[in-house]
Amino acid sequence: MKKSLIMTLAATMSLALLAGCGASGTTEGAKGSAAPKSTDTGKPAEKIKLSLWHNYTGEDLRAKKMREYMEKFKKDHPNVELDIQGIPPDGYRARLKTVAAANEMPDLFVMQPGVLTKELVAGGLIQPVNELLDSKPEWKNGFMPGSFNDFTIDGKIYSAPMALSPTSILFYNKEIFNKYNVQPPKTWDDLMKLVETFKKNNLTPIALGNKAAWVAQSSILSSLADRVTGTEWFLKAVDQNGAKFTDPEFVQALTYLQQLGKAGAFQEGFNSIDNTQMEQMFAQGKSAMMIDGGWALPNLAANTSKEALANMAVTVLPSVPNGKGDPNSLSGVVGTGIGLSKKVAGAQKATAYELIYALSGPDAQKAILESNQLVSYKVDLDTTKVSSLFVEVYKLMGTVKRTPVYDGNLSSSGADVVNNGLQELLMGGKPEDIAKKIQDAQAKAVGK
Template sequence: MLKKWLSGMLAMTLFSIVLAGCGGGNSSEGSDSKDKVTVTIWHNWTGQDAKAVAMRKIIEDFRGSHPDIEVVDEGLPTDGLKTRLRTVAAANEMPDLFVMWPDAMTKEFVKGDLLQPINAELDAKPEWKDNFIPNALDGYTVDGDIYSVPMNLAPTSFIYYNEALFKQYNVKVPETWDELEQAVAAFNENKIIPIALGNKANWVAQSTIFSTLADRVTGTDWFLKAAAQDGASFTDPQFIQALDKMQELSNSKAFQDGFNSIDETQMMQLYFQGKAAMVINGGWALANLVNNAPEDILNNTHITILPAVDGGQGEARTTSGVVGTGLGVSKKLSGAQKDAAMELFYALAGPEGQKATLDSSTLVSYKIDLDKSKAHPLFVELYDLMQEVKITPVYDSKLGSATVEVINNGLQELLMGGKAADIANKIQASQASAVGK
């Protein structure tokens, strides 16, 4: 009897499960879950600066207007994102969409067969494709295929200076290298940090100072030849001179003690606190200034560029930079998932996304007029400055990833007294290996 009873109960249970499964399949909730497409995106919009806030809002609005698409986003600081992307690239486990950098990173990912081009999507929207500034798509173009579009414009080297401190100590805002050296000496005499530097994340000195300084000395053509290992070498005298010039800044106490032990955020804090007369940083720093600097510091902040170096081969009215980060599209995407990913791509990088970026006090590589009546005066100052200066390559956009680490670590060593010739030899050996020479 017990065996019959158990058999009957088991049969009833199985019958109930089957009925529940059939009923669930007909419910709207089950249908929604089945039809929903998931898109993953990794980005570096983690802070409270206006750009990051604007991009996160676009993602949130996209979720609200696309209930059939589940967006799983993960934000990482820039350094962490770069490291993690290269880690998952080695295992071919890229997210569906991810913030990536032009030139070197894009070429590496294309070579690794990790990306798919977006030519068809751009060609389908000529009003979008045709409004990027000249050469904006070059850094994302490999063998004629376009793999992304820039979502901002990223000049990497400006001098942000506190005009009140310059006036207080009767120091001239430097227009020549001699005047920069005089300013450094004057502020040191008055116990003011001449230039705040936070080089713990070792890209800062290379990206914000050295790329422009080196171009002042060597000229752009020499650098591009050295990067390609085609008629120029990083052991050439002009590059040694550029390293020497960088070391002279450190030797003259242009930077505060312990600059290799603090990060970019702490560097900006020294400027916000009025302890530093200048800070050299990229265009991205402006949004941070506008949103986080004390009012008295912000109202006295103005922007200029690194002075020319006497006898240098480079142009004077330039700043290093790239057209800006873009979104990579995983090679594995297809069908409905790819369609959903490209909708999100367009929301973030299309005309509305470009406008949101410009409205967040961030420069763009897209043809949009700035409404100066609504923009912050400091951003208007930066915008106007960019109309008269030319962008030259930032080193980490043109060199192989291994060489970037060598030069970043080498600059840390150089600023602490390392020998320029030894560091140059390491850079040359790494880049020669990177290009197979």
């Protein structure tokens, strides 16, 4: 059965996506187990080996901070042999897919909530961390309501989130908007008029970096489609219970996205650059707008001048005609957490618990927030520690509703078809044909 589950996982996991001081204190491990200590005879403690995979490979403030925490843990635990592997984000899930198929998961690894967590649980590859959370009630109770939902399967919690990721923030350049005497779009017609204005003046309206395919899905379609269909319809379509992706409302959502492409909203070659290059393009004033996630904030803070950051502003995507969704909303998910392999036990597990707490405990949550990354943990923001743009997004998040992200809810195979389908759509593919491919993939994945 386990072998069958692992094979199923390998078949369904997709290549798609969706991004200081150490923590104090120690954490108890599994009952009856504890990390080895030096004995009275003076013998050194037994070496404990742990492997840790992460995707914090960039030079943004959050990535640097997380790598610092890992190195501090190594320094503070000389009896622990910690094998750390950093894998670039765009290839990270592909690597997890490979090791999952072979049942060779690392001991600890950065894990996304939602469908990835579900598939790893179904494959019998990871274990819950309820015991760790229950041993630290102040930490557990410090998370915002709903923070554990997408890491919870059958009442068991498999990770603690280390971030909060809105995926569809509309960034705009205030200087450019002032130059052409225009305002942020409130309606779809407003947005299309902005595209026309900027195109007439030889300026890219919206920067897009869709090389890894997930960007158009996560950052544009997830919010845009919710505007059209409403959240309830999407969740029904995911379960294939009362809604299908071939329904007229979803085809309309695809049509709106294609309308942007046909109007020249995006620069040429948008499928050949990644989201980091897209962010650089916007930061350099080469586009008037950018639709991106909260993960852009640490990158922008690390690589953009204060003057340029002060010139950026944010809002949500505009409403659409006769839309069923709430226009005052942002698609988003709680961020990644640390997953724990099913194979880790005993003293190794006790040490793994310490490392999870070091990377996602209260001190780490505060450090992550101060690196310009939103968190789903209750931490007061010191605005002097972050960029002006981050403060604006932080305030925006307090005024909007959070809606689902497509690849956080669809099956991996379904999300993969959406990602590839949107690349095709923006190159001229028919919305109806792409909707059918998505419907077929999701129906097959859920067995309907």
